[in-house]
Amino acid sequence: MSTTTTSQTPESEGPGRHGRLIQNEATTEIPVHLLFRDESDPVSVPLRPTVVGRRHGTGEQPRLRRPSPAKPRFVPQVDPELGERPARVLPGAAGLLAGVCGAAGCVAASWWAGVLPPLAVAALRLPAYPGAGLGPLQWAAYAGAGALGVLGFGGLARGRTGRAWVLGLFGRYRGTVRRTGLMWVNPLLLRRRVDVRLRHWRSEPMPAVDGDGVALRVVVLVVWRVRDTARAVLGIDDHETYLRECVEAALARVPVEAPGGTRTQVEESRAALTRLTAADAAPVGLEVFSVQPVRIEYAPEVAPAMHRRRVAALDARHRASVLTSVVDSVEDTVTRLTVRGLVDLDDYERKALVRDLTVAFCAGRGERVP
Known part of the structure; x- marks a missing residue:
């Protein structure tokens, strides 16, 4: 009578069966079918990254921490619709022409009304006219010609290199003028001069x-x-x-x-x-x-202390450089005397020679032996 002992061996898990898990208090859950796979082209199983806590003596990895995002830096903001744009201006010749026409209109209205002085009539070579008097038509001609002259001459402006005008009308931005030379700008607009040169x-x-x-x-x-x-x-x-x-x-x-x-x-x-x-x-x-x-x-409150500290640092640096130079010179002198066989020194005599040379070199440099 033979007794058959059945040993359980791990079987490959099929894709349709629930995978057995190996679980430990110090590890995460790991599907068994990921350890023993018989498929030639196994089905990839997406795994989510696991974060574990570190335990002393267990060899676990430390807890992963995401870096905290940097705090946004405050940036000043202005009206996003506010931006420089060119203003509408006319050439200076247009303003001069309008001003001359307005002045000529005033002279013509005066001659029409008969109030123009005889000398002006003779100088301008105008025909003699008794005048119709200052009536509504004459006053209207005066007003139109005067307004044309004021607008023409009053809007003349001279643009300069490196200067600009910011124009506004009743608190509203109307544009910027960066042109140079003679130009005509609406005299009703408020002008603010701005220096745009490198400063x-x-x-x-x-x-x-x-x-x-x-x-x-x-x-x-x-x-x-x-x-x-x-x-x-x-x-x-x-x-x-x-x-x-x-x-x-x-x-x-x-x-x-x-x-x-x-x-x-x-x-x-x-x-x-x-x-x-x-x-x-x-x-x-x-x-x-x-x-x-x-x-x-x-x-001023820390200047004296920092000055003393700086002087002390410079003095220490200078002494260190001098001492290094003296030590190198003494070492070179003793080595040359010994190598060339000029002197035969024991330890006591060597120490005495080094001391005497050090004192001599420091005295020659004006330094005291520390």
Whole structure:
């Protein structure tokens, strides 16, 4: 009588059967059919990434954390519909012609009314006319000719290179004039002159800090210009004051290298100041090319302490360089004397020679032996 022992072996799971799972308190659930597959072209099973908590001594991976999104930086906004556009103007010849016609009309109305002086009649070579008097028609002719002359001569304007006019009518923006030369602009429009040339501004000493938080006073040179005249004039109260405040805000956010910083650090600080100031000034129509510190000094409350610290650092650096030079000179002298066989020294004599040479070299350089 034979006893048959049945051993259970894992069978391949078919696609239609529910996969058995291996589960442990320290692992996630893993389908068995993913470990033992007999299909030549198995069906891909989408798996979702699992995040587990780390347990000391189990070898588990640490919990995966998604990086927190960066907080959006505040950007000033102005009216999106407010933007520079060219204004409608006429050549200056049109205004001159209208003004001359208006003046000629006034003279003709005076001659018609008979109020033109005889000398003017003779100078203009007009025929003698007794005049019809100042009636309604004459006054209407006076009004029309006078209005034409005032509009013609009153609208004449001269455009200059690097200057622009922002035009407005009853509080509404009507366009910007960047043309040069003589032109005619509607005299009813309000004109605001804007300088659009490349400009530079040297600030007064502004508060700042270095990388260690030490208070500084910085004078910066800003190179800028007005790019959008409509936003610079109408979108803000005073664009020059706003630019000054933007520079001061950038100095409060960017550490400025203290006196004695490397060229690379100074360039990085200048680039950061320029980038922040340009980003803040762009929405109001200002274009900033460079914000460069031209004078950096410590604040009055920390200047004496930082001056003593700087002098001490320079003195220590100088002493270290002198000591290194003396040690190299002594080592070279002793080595040459020994190699050439000029002296035969034991340890005590070598130490005495090194001490005497060190004292001699330091005395020759005007330094005291530490």
